[in-house]
Amino acid sequence: MTVITLVRHGQTDWNMLGRVQGRTDIPLNDTGREQAREAAAALxxxxxxxxxxxxxxxxxxxxxxxxxxxxxxxxxxxDGLVERDYGTAEGLTSEDLWARGRQAMGPDAETDEIVATRAVAALRQLAADHAHIDGPIVAVAHGSLIRVLIALASDGEFPRPGERVPNGSQHAFRLDDEGRLSLLSYSAVPIDA
Incomplete structure (x- = not known):
């Protein structure tokens, strides 16, 4: 059994502007670096x-x-921990997507199933690569990927409607010896907060 705490990366300028990042490689801003330091302190x-x-x-x-x-x-x-590929939606804002009649993703975005399959495979590989160590592992990933894994590991109980995965938040999972994922702890903030 391996305990893995998934941390969402710190804020970027695109996060601040509400732009869909996906695979677009946007760096942290100063707020994001502070969020990373705060996550480290919590861990x-x-x-x-x-x-x-x-x-x-x-x-x-x-x-x-x-x-x-x-x-x-x-x-x-x-590589399996990269964010969802949002395809043609990358770079658009939520308002852009609503105007096109889509709430969150473009028609060519990766599905939840694809994201879950590659993310769980990456976590299994991570556990195998660190089988010689004693202690939990921190893995930094992305909001949509973490959200998919939370839903998978909680049988859809979380995240609840209206919740998001905040930048710098931490979520603990157990990966058992058969490769099954379960949720140990979950941090979410209502969208209106």
């Missing part, structure tokens, strides 16, 4: 033994800030 007493991340710069930088604060080696990168 400080968790006995973490390793840090991993999506290779997108916003996740990688967040993970490096956390690794440095926890005194851990540089994060190992996993």
């Amino acid at each position: 400080r007493d968790g006995g973490y033994a390793a840090v991993a991340a999506s290779p997108l710069v916003r996740a990688h930088e967040t993970a490096q800030i956390i690794a440095d604060a926890l005194g851990l080696p540089a994060p190992r990168l996993y």
Whole structure:
């Protein structure tokens, strides 16, 4: 069994503007770097033994800030932890999407099923790669990917309607020896908050 805490990367300028990022490689802004430091402080007493991340710069930088604060080696990168590919919706705002008659994604975006399959495979690989360590692992990823995994691991109980996965939030999962994922803790904030 492996405990993995998924952390959403810190804020970017596109997050602040409400733009769909997906695979577009946008860096953290100063608020995002502060959120990464706050996440590291929240994780400080968790006995973490390793840090991993999506290779997108916003996740990688967040993970490096956390690794440095926890005194851990540089994060190992996993392609399967990248954000959902939103296709032609990337770069658009929520208003743009509503105007086109779509609430969240373009017609060519990755489905939840595809995101879940590749993300769980990445977590299984991460657990196998760190089987020699004793302690939980931090993995920095992206909002949509984390949201999909929360829904999968909670049998759809979470996230509740109107909840989002905030930048810098932490969510703990257990990956059992058969590769099944269960949710241990969940942090969500209502959209209107």
